[in-house]
Amino acid sequence: MKLTRSRRAILVIGFAAVFPWAGHAESLAIRNCTWCHGVSAHGYSPAPGLAGQRREYIQNQLKNFSEHTRDNPFSRLYMWGATANLSPATAHGLAFYFSTLSPQAANDGNRELEAEGRSIYQLGMPDSNTAACVVCHGPNAEGVGEIPRLGGLAYTYLKRRLEQWGEGYHAAARPPMPRIASKLSANQIEALASYLSFVK
């Protein structure tokens, strides 16, 4: 009994370190997000997985949502509201927390397109001036700093993101994605989204 209590105390202290504003609002803050982003933040259509996403990238996106520069329909519908009252400290704590969870691959792409997607990802298409994604997103699509993890995100989410840059949404995103994505054909987008959905 005594032991359990001290264990709980340790847990609370651990949480308080991650979420400096403490109290028991913390689990509520996380639940507010995982309600849409799925159990363990592994993604739940249409909300993408956040587990293992890069901390700096999550923070940038939360800022983009609250400043309304990420302006595609689902962002407007879901994330503008979800970030309306997030303090910078809360956003920071949540970004840190989600970045520490282990990701899980969605595995929902088309296996037949995987090889083509891998080739575009790893080698680019120099004849049509498409840069190899690997240079920025990493050999395992794990991302780094402000460049997001792509490995294991859901096929439909990746497809939509890549299409929407070409349609002019989120045009104020950090370069270079609007330009890269707007040059990809529909088939190339499907191949990339398929490949990435399987990457662990």
Added chain:
Amino acid sequence: MGLQFVSRAAILAVLFTTAGRAQDAVSRHDLQAKMDYCKTCHGSSGQGFRAYYSIPRLAGQQPEYLTNQLQAFSERRRTNNIMFNVAHVLTPAMQKALVTDFHELNPKPLGGAPKDLVTAGKKIYEEGIPSADIPPCASCHGPDAKGNEQFPRLAGQLHDYIFNKLTNWSKERGQKPGEPDVSAIMEPIAHGLTEPQVKAVAAYVSYLE
């Protein structure tokens, strides 16, 4: 007489059309599209970019050095898969146009190196390390680190890129057996430097404009 005139004219015409073709071979539109592509990775002004890999600055770089590196990538004298793919589709005329354009860019250095290493780095750059037989870098790369022909500019280069190159020199450069290239000049120098020395000199040159 008449014949001679005709053949001269013919020769001139041939010269002219080949010269003309070399110019036409790169349309302004194609060059712009290719430059935009290079800048996706190398930074919007060729200043370099830190992604998963450290992508070097090309701005202000010596055209002769750039041309030789592009050829080295496509001939696999310098091993890098990403740049092999980029380089082997470039026509000679496109290469020439690109290296000329990159040479003319002059953005501020990207920075980011530990500032406390700069003083030690400056000393190595200007005086070398006599005890280890390392000549002053300035003697080949120039007192202001702007380079000259095959000697690359180091001013403003990303410090982490320089560190990676100098610590991997013999695994990446001069990789075609029986075809030694200018990379052999740098090899003993890259080998002779200790890691802290490489970090210091890389930090120093990375801040030079």
